Amino acid sequence: MLHRIYLTPGMFGFARLASFDYFVHVQHGLERQFADAGQDLEVHVVDVSPTASVCRRAARLAEVVDATAGDDGPIHLLGPSTGGLDARLVASPGVRLANAGAPQRWLPRLRSVTMMNTPHFGTPLAAFFATSKGQRVLHALSAFTIIGLSLGRGPLGIASMFIAMVGRSDHAIGLELHLMDKLVDSLVGMLDDARSPEVRAFLDAIKDDQGAVLQVSPEAMELMVAGIADHPDVVYQSTASMAPTPSVGKWLGTLLSPWQTTSLTLFTTLHGITSGFDERYPCAEMSGDPEKGVAFAGEETEAKLLRLLGKAPDLQANDGIVPLRSQLWGTLVWTGLGDHLDVLGHYRDDRPASGAELSHHDWLTSGSAFGPADFEALMSAVASGMLKASGHRR
Template sequence: MPLSRVYLSPGLFGFERVGSYDYFGHVEQGIRRRFADAGREVEVHVVDVHPTASIRRRAARLMAKIEGTLGDGGPIHLVGHSTGGLDARLVASPTFNVRGYRETPPWHPRIRSVTAMNTPHYGTPLASFFATVSGQRLLYALSALTVIALKLGAPPLAISASLVAAIGSLDHALGVELRVIDALTDRVVRVLDNASSNDLSAYLRLLRDDQGAIIQLSPESMDLFQAGVEDNPEVFYQCSVSYAPSPGIVHFARSLLSPWQNMSTPIFATLHRVTSLENGMYPCAPPQGAADEILLGKYGHVPPAAASDGVVPVRSQLWGKVAWAGMGDHLDVVGHFGGGKKDPKHVDWLSSGSGFDLRRFDKMLDSIVGGMLEADPA
C-alpha cells in the first residue's frame, strides 16, 4: 500500500515552529494516529510559510515543500488552517499560477484532497482592519501574545495587562499610543529564553516585512480569488467550520475566574466585533443564501448574521463538503483550547467562551481524516 503524505499549512497567527513550540503539533499527532488505526502509512509535513505573505508566495513555499519530500509515489493530501486553506486551494487548482512554476508539476495528479480549516474563502472584515496602521500594530501584538501564551501557558500578567490596555485604546490610537504598543510587545518578547526570544523576534520581523496576504484576505480581494482559482474535479474538497458565542455579560463574568482569561476576553471581544462588520457589496458568504441551508443542517439552527470564530465569519468558512461544524474559536480547531489540569498539553490563547474541548477536537479530526481516507480508498 503506497505511503500517504499530508501537508499542513498554517495561517494568520500561524507558524511551523517558534521556540520549540509546534503550531500544528496536536493536529499532526491526531492525523498520524488515525492513519495508523486505519492500517495506513503516512508522513505528515508542516510547511514553513511566511505568516502574512501573499497567497501566491505562500503557495510557492507549499509546492517547494512537496517537491522536497514527495518520494516516488503515493497520494498527497493538503490541509490548511485559515489562510493556509487558500494556499492549498491554489496549489490544487488546475488554473494555478504560482511564482516559479510555469507548468503543472508531474506530481499534481497525486493530490487527492484539500481540507480547509476555518478558512476565509469569501474574505474577512478583520483583514481590512489589519491593513490599517492601527490594525498592523494589533496584528503584531497579538502574534507575539499568541506565541508566548501557547509556549508558556499564559504571558506575564504585569506586562501583558499594559499591552492589553493599549490594544483596547486602538479605536482612538495616534502615533504615541501605537509606539507604546510596539514597545510593550518588545518587552513581552524578552520574557522568553534567548533561543525562543530570537525565534519570535525573527517571526515578528516577517510580519512587518511582508503583509501581502492581509490585503488579499479582504472581502473585495477574495471576490477576485474566487473568480481565478477553480476547483480541481479530481480532488476531494472538505472544510471545518466553527463560530464562538458573541461576547456578553456572562462571558465576561466567567473570565473573572482566571487572571489571564480576564485580560484576554477583551481582546477576543475586539476581534469578534471587527469581524462581525458586514460588507453589503461584498458579503463574506456563498452567493444566493446557500450558506444558511448548509449551516441549518449542521447546527440545527441558523447562526446569527455576525457569527464568527473571532477571525473569520462562519459563512466565509464554507467550501466543499462540511466535514465538521461546531462551536469553537479560530485556534481551538488546531488544538489550542483550554485543557485544564486534566489535559495540560492543550493551552488556550484567548478566552472566547466557545466551550471547545478534547471531545470536539477528536470528533473533528475523525471526520477530517475520514474524508482523506475516503478520497483515497485502500
C-alpha cells in the same frame, strides 16, 4: 499505503517556533486516525511567513511538496485560516506560481484539500489589520500567540495595556504605535536567550510583509472566488466554527481567573470587528437571487449547519477571526462551537498531559467550551474525508 499530508500554517500560525510545534495536536490527531485505519502517514509542516502574499506562500508549499512527495502514494494538503487559500491555489488547474517547480509531476496524486476555518470570502478583520494601527495589532497578536502557546498563557499586565490601546481612538496614534512596539519587545523578552532571536526574526518578517492581509479583505477575495477554479479530480473539504457571542455571563464565568477575564476582553474586541460586514461584500456565498440578499451555501451544507448548530448561522457569526459563512467551501465535514485556535487543538484542557509538547493551552478565551471530544471528532471527520478521497473506507 503511504499517505503524505502537508500542513501549511495560516494567520498567527507557524511551523516550529520558540521550541513549540504549532501543528503538534493536528499532526498527532491525524496520525492516530490513520493508524486506526491501518494506513501509513508521513506529515510535513511547511515553514512560511504567516502574512506573506497567498501567491508566495502557495509557491513555497508547492516547492516543499515537489521536493518531498516521492514517486507514489496519495497526497493531501491541509491549511487552517489563510493556509487553506494556499492549498486551493496550488491545486487550481493551470495556476502559475513563481519558482514553484513543476507541480504537474505530483498533482495527479493529489487526493484532497482540507481547509480549516479559511476565509474563502474574506474577513472584515483584514480591513482593520490593513491600517497603521491594525498592522501593529497584528504584530502584537502574533507575539501573544507565540508566547501564549509556548508558555501556557500571556503576561496579564502587558495584555491589559495592549487591550486598552486597541480600544482607543487614533487621536494619539503615533504614541500608541510606539508603545505597542515596546509591548512586543517586552513579550519577546519573556523568552530565554536561545529562543528570543528566532522569534524576533519571525515577528520582523510579519511586520515587513503583510501581503496576505490585503488579499483576504472581502473585496479582494471576491476576485479569488471568481478566478480560482477547483481541480475536478480533487476532493475539497472544509471545517467551520463559530464562538458564542460574548456576554456578561461569559465574563462572570472568568472572574476567578484574571488572565481569562483579560483574554476574553481581547477576544471580544476581535469578535466585534469580525462581526461587522458590508452588504456589498458579505463574506458569504449568497442566494442566486440578488434581490433576496440571503446567505445560502447549498442545500446539503445548510441542512448540516442547521442540524449541528441548531440554527442557520447569520452573517455576524464568527470564530473571532473569520466569519463562519466565509469558511464554507467544498464539502463541510465538521462544524461546531469553537474559536480560531480551538480547532487546531489550542483549547483549555485541565487534564494532566502525557508530555509537555502535548499540553493544550487556550491563551485566547472565547467561552466556546471546545474540548478533547470536539477535537477528536474534528480530526476523525478530516481523516475520514482524506481516506475516502484515496479510495479507503473506515
